[in-house]
Amino acid sequence: MKLTVKLLDIANRGVLLHSTDAQAMRIRDGDRVLVADEVTGKAAQGHVDTTGSLIEPGVIGIYRPLNATLAVDEGTPVEVRGAERPASLSHIRKKMDGGRFTKDETFDIVRDIVSETLAPGEITAYVTASYINGLDMDEVEYLTRAMVDTGDRLRFTRHPVVDKHSIGGVPGNKITLLIAPIIAASGLLIPKTSSRAITGAGGTADLMEVLAPVSFSATEVQQMTEKVGGAIVWGGATNIAPADDKIITYEYPFRIDARGQMIASVMAKKFAVGANLVVIDIPVGRNTKITTVQDGRKLAREFIELGERLGMRVECALSYGESLVGHTIGPNLEVREALAVLEGAAAPNSLIQKSLSLAGIALEMAGKAAQGQGYQAASEILRSGKALEKMRQIIEIQGGDPVVKADDIVAGEYRFDVRAPHDGYVIELNNSALVTLARLAGSPYDHGAGLEIHAKKGTRVKKGDPIFTIYAEREWRLERAIEVGRTLMPVVVEGMVLERIPPERWV
Numbered sequence: 001m002k003l004t005v006k007l008l009d010i011a012n013r014g015v016l017l018h019s020t021d022a023q024a025m026r027i028r029d030g031d032r033v034l035v036a037d038e039v040t041g042k043a044a045q046g047h048v049d050t051t052g053s054l055i056e057p058g059v060i061g062i063y064r065p066l067n068a069t070l071a072v073d074e075g076t077p078v079e080v081r082g083a084e085r086p087a088s089l090s091h092i093r094k095k096m097d098g099g100r101f102t103k104d105e106t107f108d109i110v111r112d113i114v115s116e117t118l119a120p121g122e123i124t125a126y127v128t129a130s131y132i133n134g135l136d137m138d139e140v141e142y143l144t145r146a147m148v149d150t151g152d153r154l155r156f157t158r159h160p161v162v163d164k165h166s167i168g169g170v171p172g173n174k175i176t177l178l179i180a181p182i183i184a185a186s187g188l189l190i191p192k193t194s195s196r197a198i199t200g201a202g203g204t205a206d207l208m209e210v211l212a213p214v215s216f217s218a219t220e221v222q223q224m225t226e227k228v229g230g231a232i233v234w235g236g237a238t239n240i241a242p243a244d245d246k247i248i249t250y251e252y253p254f255r256i257d258a259r260g261q262m263i264a265s266v267m268a269k270k271f272a273v274g275a276n277l278v279v280i281d282i283p284v285g286r287n288t289k290i291t292t293v294q295d296g297r298k299l300a301r302e303f304i305e306l307g308e309r310l311g312m313r314v315e316c317a318l319s320y321g322e323s324l325v326g327h328t329i330g331p332n333l334e335v336r337e338a339l340a341v342l343e344g345a346a347a348p349n350s351l352i353q354k355s356l357s358l359a360g361i362a363l364e365m366a367g368k369a370a371q372g373q374g375y376q377a378a379s380e381i382l383r384s385g386k387a388l389e390k391m392r393q394i395i396e397i398q399g400g401d402p403v404v405k406a407d408d409i410v411a412g413e414y415r416f417d418v419r420a421p422h423d424g425y426v427i428e429l430n431n432s433a434l435v436t437l438a439r440l441a442g443s444p445y446d447h448g449a450g451l452e453i454h455a456k457k458g459t460r461v462k463k464g465d466p467i468f469t470i471y472a473e474r475e476w477r478l479e480r481a482i483e484v485g486r487t488l489m490p491v492v493v494e495g496m497v498l499e500r501i502p503p504e505r506w507v
């Protein structure tokens with residue numbers, strides 16, 4: 001059917017058809033059409049929305065991303081017809097039925113995710129099928145390579161390039177804000193790309209955004225790293241492994257992180273930045289992604305094997321994931337805590353020890369410290385102020401305020417203290433429930449939202465002592481977090497009955 005173009009500033013890769021035209025072509029909402037400009041020979045596929053009133057019959061609304069390929073002007077006549085369903089859908093169906101992806105099938109899917117040929121529901125189906133039926137090591141390697149090959153890569157002339165990554169799953173895991181500057185201050189290169197929150201309430205990209213912009217091209221990441229030794233950026237903006245962030249977008253609402261996808265996601269980012277040496281943090285504990293040490297060791301072997309296949313040396317650290325890292329959850333609160341440590345604070349111990357241990361492994365791997373001396377070397381870099389100085393350079397080169405201080409960063413203005421219902425010891429702080437509360441309070445989108453934990457597991461409390469504080473930037477969000485928190489019971493003080501229905505009210 002010949003239709004006339006109307007350009008629409010809508011951000012998905014679709015088109016708008018009048019319902020009478022759609023009916024005439026036997027096309028329904030969500031179907032795909034092929035739009036072709038016969039003069040230029042350019043053609044592009046998009047998903048269909050229909051309307052009875054927003055455009056006239058005979059007109060096709062072309063959304064912005066589709067026109068990036070088509071490059072037509074308003075009023076151009078185009079040929080529109082129903083498009084074939086992409087082969088990727090059959091591959092995804094195969095995984096739903098428990099099959100294995102081949103290398104070519106994986107590339108088809110990843111290419112279609114990057115080009116937005118697959119619709120959101122179809123990507124969700126892909127993620128779900130991979131989550132339920134898993135990927136073996138060959139499939140993970142195909143996925144990693146496909147993610148890298150469909151994006152940009154960094155190529156440094158100086159080596160080694162060092163990188164670290166956490167699989168996440170433990171709240172408050174702000175360690176990259178200490179590790180990256182420590183490694184860069186030692187003279188090594190660390191082009192750190194991070195995701196936003198996946199299952200948590202603040203990913204490293206969300207945190208770094210409090211201090212400086214995090215959206216850069218791959219070339220800019222390389223230039224910044226060459227200049228100051230490191231950068232901490234959002235992988236989703238770089239076109240480095242661009243499929244990764246598109247997939248994570250569909251994991252976020254379910255708070256899932258499909259294992260094979262997670263390994264590929266992490267390793268694709270390392271491979272694409274040209275890392276030679278990689279340290280992986282695997283938090284282990286109840287209510288985290290990896291619940292047993294045995295499974296943590298298995299995952300570590302998988303990371304190491306994939307590293308060998310890709311030519312990267314990988315070491316993993318199984319870390320304590322039963323309890324949050326430090327005392328804070330949510331962008332502003334976490335950044336304030338991390339900056340305070342860079343400025344010289346001697347606590348919190350969990351944050352400092354974990355960061356120094358992982359930075360130490362990287363320093364040993366790179367030969368900057370003798371075996372067994374990495375922790376000490378990292379500690380000296382932190383205590384000397386060199387890590388703070390390096391962090392300021394990283395913040396500045398990314399366009400932030402280099403003289404920002406921990407105290408400049410404030411929590412949301414609405415707050416609620418959750419207090420101990422009686423004397424006793426805190427015997428349970430449920431990671432997953434804490435994340436739920438932080439998300440309800442607005443984290444990570446509202447940077448000031450989150451939690452500050454005053455009494456971690458094992459702390460003795462008296463009746464009425466604050467156990468944690470919920471912060472929010474909007475009153476209604478705080479109210480919602482309080483309401484849900486009353487039923488979630490994220491904290492248990494010894495001596496309480498195991499379960500009370502309806503639950504004990506917060507005081």
Ligand SMILES: O=P(O)(O)OC[C@H]1O[C@H](OP(=O)(O)O)[C@H](O)[C@@H]1O
Pocket residue numbers: 164165166167168169170171176193194195196197198199200201202203204205257
């Ligand atoms: O939201 P959950 O699933 O906890 O974890 C996701 C976080 O873990 C990784 O951290 P890093 O980049 O190694 O600092 C990711 O990049 C992301 O920031």
Ligand SMILES: O=c1cc[nH]c(=O)[nH]1
Pocket residue numbers: 166167168194195198248257261262263265266
């Ligand atoms: O970067 C990351 C970290 C954890 N899980 C992922 O899928 N990607």
